[in-house]
C-alpha cells in the first residue's frame with residue numbers, strides 16, 4: 001500500500017516556489033538566467049579564502065572541526081559587535097549578538113521566538129520569498145503593505161495597525177530590497193520606528209545587501225534609532241564573502257537573543273564553525289574597505305550594463321527600478337497584462353529566465369504585472385545578449 005502522507009498544518013500550505021519552477025528551465029545550457037539570486041561569481045575572494053582555510057586546517061584543525069558553542073565563535077561575535085556598534089546596529093547596554101546559519105535562519109528564528117499562531121506579521125508587498133515561507137510555516141497572519149519607491153506606504157501601514165491589534169512584527173528589507181531593488185528613505189525609517197513605539201510592535205530589519213551600495217548616500221539603519229529594544233537586525237556574510245558559508249548574525253535585545261540561542265540549539269546546535277573562523281580571519285586580515293570597493297565596482301558595472309540595455313531594447317511600456325545597490329531590478333509590464341504568460345514565453349521560447357513577480361506576493365490573491373531580474377550572476381555577455389532578447393519579446397507583446 002502506498003502511504004498517504006498527511007502533513008502537519010504548519011507545512012501543508014507551503015508550496016514549491018515559483019522560482020524553483022523557473023529554475024527547472026535553467027538547467028538547459030541554452031537558457032540565459034536572470035532568475036537567480038546569487039552574488040557575482042567573480043566577486044568571491046577565492047585566493048584569500050583558500051589561503052585562510054589551508055592555514056586553519058594545517059595549524060588549527062581541531063578548532064575548525066570540533067563541536068562549538070551555539071552563540072557562535074567568540075572572536076567573530078566580538079568583531080561583529082565592534083563593527084555593528086560603529087554602525088549603531090549594536091547597543092551593548094541592551095543588545096547581544098548571535099551567529100546564525102545565514103540571515104535566513106536569523107529571520108526564521110526571530111519569528112519563531114516571538115510569534116504565536118494567529119499573530120499578525122506585516123511585510124512589504126512584495127517581499128523576499130525565503131522569509132515569507134519561513135513566516136508562513138508558523139501559521140502567522142501575514143499582511144502585506146504596498147511598497148512605494150521610498151519604502152513602505154505609511155498611511156496603509158497605519159491603517160493596518162489601527163484595525164489589527166495582533167500585529168507583533170513588521171518585517172522590512174530597507175536596503176535594495178529583494179525583489180524590487182528599492183531603498184527606504186531616512187524619513188520613512190524614522191516614521192516607521194515612531195509607529196513601532198506608538199503601536200507597540202517589533203521591527204525585524206533584514207539587511208543582507210547594505211554593504212553593496214554602489215550609488216547614492218548611505219542611509220542609517222532603523223536599528224540605529226532603537227532606544228527601546230524594538231529592532232531585531234539581521235546581517236550576513238552571504239553577499240560579501242560567500243553564501244556557501246551559511247554564516248549570518250542577529251543583533252537584538254539580550255532577552256530575544258537568549259531565546260534564539262535555545263531555539264538554535266534545538267535546530268542545528270551551532271553554525272558551521274569552520275566557516276565562522278574563516279569569516280573572522282577574513283574580516284580581520286583583509287582591508288575591508290578595499291574589498292567593499294571592489295564588490296561595489298563589480299555590482300555597479302553589471303547593474304549599469306543591464307540598465308543601459310533595458311533602456312536601449314525594452315518597449316517603453318515597461319517600467320523598471322534603478323537600484324542603488326544589491327542584486328535586483330524590478331520590471332513592471334503595463335496594467336492588466338498577462339505577466340505569467342510573458343515569463344513563460346520568455347523562458348520556453350526566448351530562453352531567458354526571469355522570476356514572475358507573484359512569487360513574492362504576500363497573499364495568493366494579490367495581482368502583479370511585475371517580474372524580477374538579477375544582474376549579479378550572469379556574465380557581461382549574457383547580460384547584453386539576454387536583455388536584448390528579452391527586449392525583443394517586450395516589443396512584440398507591448399508595441
Ligand SMILES: Cc1ncc(COP(=O)(O)O)c(C=O)c1O
Nearest residue numbers: 102103104128173178236238248
Ligand atoms: C532579503 C533577504 N534576506 C535573507 C536572505 C538569506 O540570506 P542568507 O544567505 O544569509 O541566508 C536573502 C537571500 O537572498 C535575502 O534576499
